[in-house]
Amino acid sequence: MFIEDEELRELYKVASEDHITKIEQGLITLEKQPDDIDVINELLRETHSLKGDSRMLGVEEAEILVHQMEDILNEVKEDTTLLSAEVCDRLYIGVDAVKKIAQEAITGQPSEVNTFDIVALLMGADAKEESLEESAAAELTDTSSLDGLEDLDWDDFSDDDSIFELTDNPAPEENQPEESQPVELATAAPEEIGADSESCYIEDSELRELYKVASADHLEKIEHGLITLEQDPNDVAMLEELLRATHSLKGDSRMLGVAAAETLVHHIEDVLIDIKENNTVLSSQLCDRLYIGVDAVKKIAHEAVTGIPSGVSTFHIMAELMGAEEDQETSTASEQAITEQATTKQAETLHQNDEPQTSQTIVEDLPDTSIDWTSPDSTYQVEKEIKPLVVTPVAAKQIETIRVDFTKLDALMTQAGELVVTKSQLERRNEDIAQLLSLWDEWNRDFSVNQQLLQELAPKLTPEELEKVSLRDQQEQKYLSKFGNLISTLKNVVLDNNARLDTVTSRLEAGIYNLRLLPLSTVFNLFPRMVRDLSRQLGKEIDFTIEGGELNVDKRIIEEIQAPLTHILRNAIDHGIETPAVRIQQQKVPKAKLLLRGSQVDNRIIIEIIDDGRGLDTEKIGASAVKKKVCQPTDLAKMSAQQVQSLIFAPGFSTRSEVSEISGRGVGLDVVRENVEKLKGSVSVASDFGKGCKFQLNFNTTFSSTYVLIVEVNNYPYAIPVDYIEKITQIETKNIFQVDDIPVISWEDKPISVAYLRDILQLKSEDKDNLIKQKNLCIILRIGEKKIGVFADNLTAQQSIILKPLSKLLKRIPNVSGTTILSDGEVCIVLDPKGFFQSSSSASEEISTSLENSKKSINKHILLVEDSLPIRTQVRRILINSGYDVTVAQDGLEGFNTLKSQNNFNAIISDVEMPNLSGLEMTAKIRENSEYNQLPIILVTTLAKESDKRRGAEAGANAYLTKGDFDQTLLLKTLKELI
Numbered sequence: 001m002f003i004e005d006e007e008l009r010e011l012y013k014v015a016s017e018d019h020i021t022k023i024e025q026g027l028i029t030l031e032k033q034p035d036d037i038d039v040i041n042e043l044l045r046e047t048h049s050l051k052g053d054s055r056m057l058g059v060e061e062a063e064i065l066v067h068q069m070e071d072i073l074n075e076v077k078e079d080t081t082l083l084s085a086e087v088c089d090r091l092y093i094g095v096d097a098v099k100k101i102a103q104e105a106i107t108g109q110p111s112e113v114n115t116f117d118i119v120a121l122l123m124g125a126d127a128k129e130e131s132l133e134e135s136a137a138a139e140l141t142d143t144s145s146l147d148g149l150e151d152l153d154w155d156d157f158s159d160d161d162s163i164f165e166l167t168d169n170p171a172p173e174e175n176q177p178e179e180s181q182p183v184e185l186a187t188a189a190p191e192e193i194g195a196d197s198e199s200c201y202i203e204d205s206e207l208r209e210l211y212k213v214a215s216a217d218h219l220e221k222i223e224h225g226l227i228t229l230e231q232d233p234n235d236v237a238m239l240e241e242l243l244r245a246t247h248s249l250k251g252d253s254r255m256l257g258v259a260a261a262e263t264l265v266h267h268i269e270d271v272l273i274d275i276k277e278n279n280t281v282l283s284s285q286l287c288d289r290l291y292i293g294v295d296a297v298k299k300i301a302h303e304a305v306t307g308i309p310s311g312v313s314t315f316h317i318m319a320e321l322m323g324a325e326e327d328q329e330t331s332t333a334s335e336q337a338i339t340e341q342a343t344t345k346q347a348e349t350l351h352q353n354d355e356p357q358t359s360q361t362i363v364e365d366l367p368d369t370s371i372d373w374t375s376p377d378s379t380y381q382v383e384k385e386i387k388p389l390v391v392t393p394v395a396a397k398q399i400e401t402i403r404v405d406f407t408k409l410d411a412l413m414t415q416a417g418e419l420v421v422t423k424s425q426l427e428r429r430n431e432d433i434a435q436l437l438s439l440w441d442e443w444n445r446d447f448s449v450n451q452q453l454l455q456e457l458a459p460k461l462t463p464e465e466l467e468k469v470s471l472r473d474q475q476e477q478k479y480l481s482k483f484g485n486l487i488s489t490l491k492n493v494v495l496d497n498n499a500r501l502d503t504v505t506s507r508l509e510a511g512i513y514n515l516r517l518l519p520l521s522t523v524f525n526l527f528p529r530m531v532r533d534l535s536r537q538l539g540k541e542i543d544f545t546i547e548g549g550e551l552n553v554d555k556r557i558i559e560e561i562q563a564p565l566t567h568i569l570r571n572a573i574d575h576g577i578e579t580p581a582v583r584i585q586q587q588k589v590p591k592a593k594l595l596l597r598g599s600q601v602d603n604r605i606i607i608e609i610i611d612d613g614r615g616l617d618t619e620k621i622g623a624s625a626v627k628k629k630v631c632q633p634t635d636l637a638k639m640s641a642q643q644v645q646s647l648i649f650a651p652g653f654s655t656r657s658e659v660s661e662i663s664g665r666g667v668g669l670d671v672v673r674e675n676v677e678k679l680k681g682s683v684s685v686a687s688d689f690g691k692g693c694k695f696q697l698n699f700n701t702t703f704s705s706t707y708v709l710i711v712e713v714n715n716y717p718y719a720i721p722v723d724y725i726e727k728i729t730q731i732e733t734k735n736i737f738q739v740d741d742i743p744v745i746s747w748e749d750k751p752i753s754v755a756y757l758r759d760i761l762q763l764k765s766e767d768k769d770n771l772i773k774q775k776n777l778c779i780i781l782r783i784g785e786k787k788i789g790v791f792a793d794n795l796t797a798q799q800s801i802i803l804k805p806l807s808k809l810l811k812r813i814p815n816v817s818g819t820t821i822l823s824d825g826e827v828c829i830v831l832d833p834k835g836f837f838q839s840s841s842s843a844s845e846e847i848s849t850s851l852e853n854s855k856k857s858i859n860k861h862i863l864l865v866e867d868s869l870p871i872r873t874q875v876r877r878i879l880i881n882s883g884y885d886v887t888v889a890q891d892g893l894e895g896f897n898t899l900k901s902q903n904n905f906n907a908i909i910s911d912v913e914m915p916n917l918s919g920l921e922m923t924a925k926i927r928e929n930s931e932y933n934q935l936p937i938i939l940v941t942t943l944a945k946e947s948d949k950r951r952g953a954e955a956g957a958n959a960y961l962t963k964g965d966f967d968q969t970l971l972l973k974t975l976k977e978l979i
Contacts, residue, residue, distance in 0.1 A: 219294060296312045421820075546596050680700050682698045725779060731776050802820060866889075912939055937959075
């Protein structure tokens with residue numbers, strides 16, 4: 001079955017996916033908490049909604065299966081069926097079948113689902129001794145288990161019939177109460193089936209306009225009231241408001257002769273009175289009927305003010321409002337004839353009507369019935385099932401939301417990033433203007449000198465010569481003054497424009513970025529079902545927990561991480577987690593714990609998969625790595641336990657001798673690493689053998705721009721992404737050791753190899769001995785647990801860039817990821833640090849005992865006050881990597897309050913220019929308290945004038961460092977001296 005209408009097809013796609021996802025999540029929760037009545041009710045709501053959507057759009061097979069699932073859930077709710085694992089398996093089979101049927105309705109691709117088989121499985125039919133796994137794999141195609149069901153006439157079943165009870169509808173019992181008697185069948189001629197024939201068009205133009213406005217207002221209030229009341233049935237005030245609106249609309253309709261609207265609104269009013277008097281419970285089903293009534297009244301009111309036939313059958317709607325039950329028997333031919341007739345009639349009316357219409361409504365009408373009102377008990381008889389009226393209003397209204405293709409959003413994000421870079425380039429023009437002002441100052445000084453010389457020479461000049469020189473002097477003064485005014489104006493305008501551009505750019509980038517955000521639950525919620533099915537298949541018990549699903553991340557992360565997470569989770573279930581029997585032998589609880597957690601630290605998204613299974617066996621990993629030639633035995637002997645564990649990400653690595661369908665399937669974790677690194681992320685593993693394992697995926701929060709460090713090699717700039725940089729330091733030549741001809745330094749009590757960027761980039765260089773200085777600028781890079789140091793000639797700046805991909809001719813250049821244009825307009829190559837680790841070998845851990853100057857933890861607590869996020873992040877890293885504990889504050893006021901609340905800091909490092917409270921004001925405020933007289937305060941700022949430094953000293957700062965010539969070595973040295 002394929003839904004022809006594109007808009008309805010898209011709506012069903014979105015709605016069915018949402019309902020199915022919630023049903024799956026609810027079943028997983030309910031299986032753990034079978035007595036949770038709220039979950040059962042939520043499941044019933046979702047199945048009921050999905051059933052209704054499928055029925056409305058003609059997806060009959062999905063409707064049948066969901067209806068059967070709803071029956072099972074009702075039995076669970078009423079305690080007539082026990083929610084066992086087998087019952088859940090049947091429900092999951094039903095969900096999977098509905099997924100495929102919905103996919104067929106959306107794409108037109110055959111689902112290959114045998115509805116009879118799935119219904120039988122849902123009802124508990126035997127699967128011919130097949131195992132659960134075989135049944136689940138075959139239930140969508142195998143028809144052998146239900147021979148003979150193909151001959152059944154499914155039109156004979158009502159919603160409440162059991163599949164195998166083919167009895168006719170029983171006659172009502174004689175003593176059955178009148179109100180519970182089923183609606184009986186009568187006969188109606190085809191020409192009687194359809195909309196009410198009497199027109200209700202209001203002839204008087206003034207009254208027609210009044211009714212148009214009044215009815216629209218009343219209907220809007222009624223709709224709003226019903227929605228509010230459905231959410232809070234005890235809202236008495238809203239119920240009273242509803243009654244007033246219905247009463248007014250009923251009166252208006254009666255006065256202007258809109259009898260059909262009066263009849264329906266009167267019945268809606270009766271229902272609301274019953275609710276008020278507690279004679280009726282406001283259920284979701286009752287609200288559905290009331291909404292149908294309101295939609296019908298809309299159509300009738302539209303007919304009254306436009307003359308366009310509404311196509312509404314008042315009798316049908318009355319029957320629906322009275323709760324007439326549905327019957328699967330329908331007269332398809334009659335329905336089709338009526339629909340075509342109504343459509344043709346409406347089209348003719350639209351063509352004949354010359355008045356411009358501001359709104360239009362379309363009705364898909366269903367068979368009318370002949371009502372016998374002569375019965376003394378005022379009941380009526382209906383020929384056949386009364387289906388709900390489908391009312392589809394198409395009216396002019398304000399559009400609140402639109403759907404945007406993500407490719408367009410990506411393009412906007414890229415352009416916003418380009419704007420950020422352009423902003424940085426424009427900021428450089430401030431320096432050009434400063435140079436022009438400096439030139440103007442020099443010109444002014446020279447002009448003053450020339451004027452003095454002219455005064456000295458004036459007595460020696462003839463009147464004619466003096467007049468010419470004076471005229472030239474006046475012209476130069478005029479030009480000089482004009483030039484000065486223009487430069488000053490230009491400076492102010494540029495500063496103002498740059499400030500505005502900075503604000504707009506920041507807001508634009510943040511706004512577009514927020515549009516791309518999706519909660520991690522979008523992908524996390526796909527895994528509970530998978531974990532549940534795999535654990536049952538492998539005979540394992542797992543307590544699967546999800547944390548951090550509410551965290552919003554870039555949609556590209558959501559798109560790309562499903563496959564890596566699936567692979568890691570499958571590995572954890574198949575390889576890592578033991579069976580209950582094995583866990584008991586190992587003195588563990590039978591049920592294993594598996595955690596999927598998302599979190600954000602600074603500008604990084606971290607996703608962790610943690611289990612308490614058997615962990616990684618480093619001996620087995622090492623032996624397998626050597627066997628599969630991932631590494632050599634000599635290299636393996638030099639590796640730490642962490643390095644051996646990281647071998648599982650090497651291409652071709654596996655500890656399994658056979659391919660498993662559960663995990664691996666011939667694909668290793670190297671694919672996981674590759675996919676993660678495509679997102680500019682990293683993946684690492686940490687394990688304690690016998691106790692468990694933790695995989696960590698680390699991503700940047702944004703992909704539109706890259707923050708880089710600009711370094712110089714051979715007087716040419718190169719960019720290194722800051723995401724890979726752990727620290728920037730200086731290494732003395734005497735602390736560089738040679739191990740197997742590989743330069744090595746001691747870093748955090750461990751040896752790491754170092755290399756010169758000239759060598760890595762294969763640039764021409766002089767004799768290496770001449771390149772080595774007394775102190776070498778070293779950039780410590782990190783990917784996962786791997787670290788390497790690279791030497792550069794000089795550091796120039798840090799800035800955001802837009803990465804430009806290399807052309808096809810240059811893509812094979814190693815260690816290069818692309819190019820960019822710097823703020824000064826110069827083209828710069830962006831380096832790929834991942835290649836550095838492949839270009840340089842790791843050093844042996846055996847030399848660690850001979851390393852000198854072991855680093856000792858300082859464990860001093862620093863308060864860092866800085867409003868700039870990049871600077872705050874970088875200084876924080878510098879301090880932490882130097883052994884300090886760091887607490888951050890975003891402005892002076894927050895810094896002062898943090899100091900007062902914690903009062904355990906050994907020093908304060910602060911910016912000067914900050915909102916709320918500047919660094920100078922904060923320093924002065926701190927010094928007002930005698931208890932902080934000895935607390936060292938270091939101000940780090942771009943304000944470099946002597947007057948600025950003097951103000952810092954007067955405020956009470958112990959040191960004043962400028963960012964223009966910022967050196968982390970000087971900061972750490974100053975800090976060490978003051979503490």
